[in-house]
Amino acid sequence: MTPILETKDVVVRFGVLQAVSRASIEVIEGRVTGLIGPNGAGKTTCFNVITGLQEPTSGKVLFEGKDITGKNPYKRARLGIARTFQKLEVFGSLSARENILVAAEQRKTWDRSGFSPAAVCDEILEKTGLSDVSEFMVGTLPTGTARLVELARALASNPRVLLLDEPSSGLNEEETAEMATLLRTFVAEGLAVLLVEHDMSFVMGTCEYIHVLDFGTIIASGTPSEVQANSAVQAAYLGTETVEEAS
Template sequence: MTPLLTTTGLKKVFGGLTAVDAVDFAVMPGEIRAVIGPNGAGKTTFVSLICGRLPPSSGEIRFDGRDITGLPAHRRVRLGIAYTFQITSVFANLSVYDNVALAVQRTAADRRWTGSLRDGVMSALSRTGLAGRAQERAGALAYGHQRLLEVAMGLALRPRLLILDEPTQGLSDGEIESFTDLVREIAQDATVLLIEHNMPVVMALAHRITVLDAGKVLAEGSPEEIRANAAVQAAYLGATAA
C-alpha cells in the first residue's frame, strides 16, 4: 500500500533553533497515527509544516504521491488535509452552527460536497455531540466544547487526512471516552494524525506512534513497542510507561 502522506528530510529552523530536524515520516491510508514527545519536541511545528501553516526550511512533503511542499494551506485543504489547532480558533461571535456552515460552504465551493448545507452542518455537529448547542454563540462554549467544535469544523471539510492537535485538552473524562469512539469512527473514512499528551488516549487509539525529541524522530512503532522502549521512557513516558 502506498503512503497517503510522506515527509523526507523535513526541517524547520527558527533563527538558531532547529525545531524540526530532517524528519522522515510516512502515514498509511486509514491509519490512526499519534505523534508524541516532551514539550518543545517540535510536534506542533511538524504538523504546521504538513498543513502549510509554516514553510519548511528544507525537505519535501508528499500527499497521495503529489509534492505539496510549496502549496499554501488553502490549497492543501482542497486536497483533503484538515487541521484543528492546539489553541482554539473558532469564530467566537458566530453561532456553533455558523462556524461549521463556513467549513461546509468551503467544501461545497471546491465541489467535493453533495447534499444540503444544513444536513452537512448537523451531521458534523451530531458526530461531535454538539447538535443540541447549534444556536449557541461559539465564544460562550466551555473550552472543551470549543475544541469539539473545531473537530466538527474539520469533519465538515470531509478530509482525507484529519490532523488533531491536543484535541482532548479541556475535555471531561466522559467527553474523552466519547471522543475516542469518534476518532475510531472517523478512521473508517479518513486517516487521522493525532498530537496528544494524554497517554491513555494515545495508547488506546493509535495504530502506530512516532516519538519526537528535540525535533528528531526518537522512536516509532506500535503502542506496545513504544511503551517498552527504554529511550522513550527516559525522554518522555517516565512513570507513565510503567
C-alpha cells in the same frame, strides 16, 4: 500500506536553531497516528510544515505520493488536509451550527459536487452529538463541547487527512473518552488522523501507530506497545512510571 500523507527527511532551521531534523512521518488512511514528544520537540513545527504554514529548510511533504511541499495552505486544504489547533479556533459569538456552516460554505469554493452546506452541517451535528446544542453560541458552551464544534468545523471541509493538535486539552475524563470514540468512528470510515497529544492514556488507547519526537528528531516509531517498551522513549519523554500507568 501506502501512506496518504508523509514527510520525508524534513529539516526546519530558524537561524542557528534546528527545530526539526530529518523527520519522516507516515499517515495511513483508516488509522489514528500519534506524534508525541516533550514541549519544544518540534511537533507543532511539523504540523505547520504539513499544512503549508512553514516552509521546510529541506525535505519533502508528499500527498498520495505527489510532492506538495511548494503548495500553499489553501491548496493543501483543497486536497483534503484539515487541522485543529491547541488553542480553540472557533467563532464564540456564532452558534455551533453557524460555525460549521462557515466551514461548509468555504468548501464550496473548491468542491463543485453540488453538495448542500446545510445538509452537511446537519449530518456532522448528528455524528458529533452536537444537534441538541446546535443553536447555542459557542462562547457559552463548556470547553469539551466547544472542542467538538472545532472538530465538526474541520470535518465540514470533507478532509481525507485530519491533523489534531491536543484534541483532549481541557476535556474531563468522560469527554476525553467520547473524543476517542468519535475518532475511532471516523477512521473506520477511512479518514486518516494525525494527532499531537500529551495525555498518554488517550494516545495509547486511541493511536494504532506513534512517532516520537525529541529535540526535533524522530527517536522511535511503532505501535503503542513498541513505543512503551522503547528505552530511548522512556529516557527522553515518557518515563517508566508513565508508560506503566498508560498501559
